[in-house]
Amino acid sequence: xxxxxxxxxxxxxxxxxxxxxxxxxxxxxxxxxxxxxxxxxxxxxxxxxxxxxxxxxxxxxxxxxxxxxxxxxxxxxxxxxxxxxxxxxxxxxxxxxxxxxxxxxxxxxxxxxxxxxxxxxxxxxxxxxxxxxxxxxxxxxxxxxxxxxxxxxxxxxxxxxxxxxxxxxxxxxxxxxxxxxxxxxxxxxxxxxxxxxxxxxxxxxxxxxxxxxxxxxxxxxxxxxxxxxxxxxxxxxxxxxxxxxxxxxxxxxxxxxxxxxxxxxxxxxxxxxxxxxxxxxxxxxxxxxxxxxxxxxxxxxxxxxxxxxxxxxxxxxxxxxxxxxxxxxxxxxxxxxxxxxxxxxx
Ligand code: ZN
Ligand code: ZN
Numbered sequence: 001x002x003x004x005x006x007x008x009x010x011x012x013x014x015x016x017x018x019x020x021x022x023x024x025x026x027x028x029x030x031x032x033x034x035x036x037x038x039x040x041x042x043x044x045x046x047x048x049x050x051x052x053x054x055x056x057x058x059x060x061x062x063x064x065x066x067x068x069x070x071x072x073x074x075x076x077x078x079x080x081x082x083x084x085x086x087x088x089x090x091x092x093x094x095x096x097x098x099x100x101x102x103x104x105x106x107x108x109x110x111x112x113x114x115x116x117x118x119x120x121x122x123x124x125x126x127x128x129x130x131x132x133x134x135x136x137x138x139x140x141x142x143x144x145x146x147x148x149x150x151x152x153x154x155x156x157x158x159x160x161x162x163x164x165x166x167x168x169x170x171x172x173x174x175x176x177x178x179x180x181x182x183x184x185x186x187x188x189x190x191x192x193x194x195x196x197x198x199x200x201x202x203x204x205x206x207x208x209x210x211x212x213x214x215x216x217x218x219x220x221x222x223x224x225x226x227x228x229x230x231x232x233x234x235x236x237x238x239x240x241x242x243x244x245x246x247x248x249x250x251x252x253x254x255x256x257x258x259x260x261x262x263x264x265x266x267x268x269x270x271x272x273x274x275x276x277x278x279x280x281x282x283x284x285x286x287x288x289x290x291x292x293x294x295x296x297x298x299x300x301x302x303x304x305x306x307x308x309x310x311x312x313x314x315x316x317x318x319x320x321x322x323x324x325x326x327x328x329x330x331x332x333x334x335x336x337x338x339x340x341x342x343x344x345x346x
Pocket of ligand 2: 093120187220221224
């Protein structure tokens, strides 16, 4: 097997439009949606476009009032730190996904990856948008610097960044697959304690506009996880000489470490500070979410006893529910996407 991974050519007159492989394949690089290899690619394209949103649609006026009147100091601090964390992860994610796109020798998948990158840019803008409405500029700047100094945050972010760097510094089929595992952890696990905090605020009727924004981001991330999971599975399938046992050990080991880091972060940022979220429940919810991602990737649960201890999140995750009962956002078309809608079922 060719262990190295080669970047996609700008065009190739001798290759077919329908690619012969996700990586190291032959592809003319012309995109004709009616002549693509995977039947899930076009529906995913439609879903990604149907989800289109920007921060400009979110009216922050009630959040601005509540920030001053109704938010405790603890709530404000946690809110800010989570935004700081998300800003780091989404910034790195924009760049990482662009680099992944360079190696995809399938024009439909590189197109999807490009849309994904653009959505990460929108996520990043939304953090600046929310903060600039709530706090003075110097504080916003400080929040965007948290990740450089806060030790727990730094450990957690380094874990992902190092995983990505292993691929960007030494691209190979194996380092590509390993980086996708880090990706699924970033987009499918490391956001979730933060999301839980925002949904808990919404549950109390607080900061609904910010939660709505998180809701949109959450919906995008679900699709992003699906795209990376599909790529992971297809690349494993297309490259039978990949050392499967080694990959499996890597997946379990990495998820185990990730859950540990996420639980530490959860205790630090949320802990027992807020009535709505019990720290033991949060811990189990993180394990449950990790199980869910492992299952998507085709592996076994690492925490067989973990249940969805924060079932109310499901309600807030679903845009249809949240817009009817909690948010006053404009009516949106929501295209049902995937099994994520059955988050409770594992
Ligand atoms: Zn994002
Ligand atoms: Zn994403």
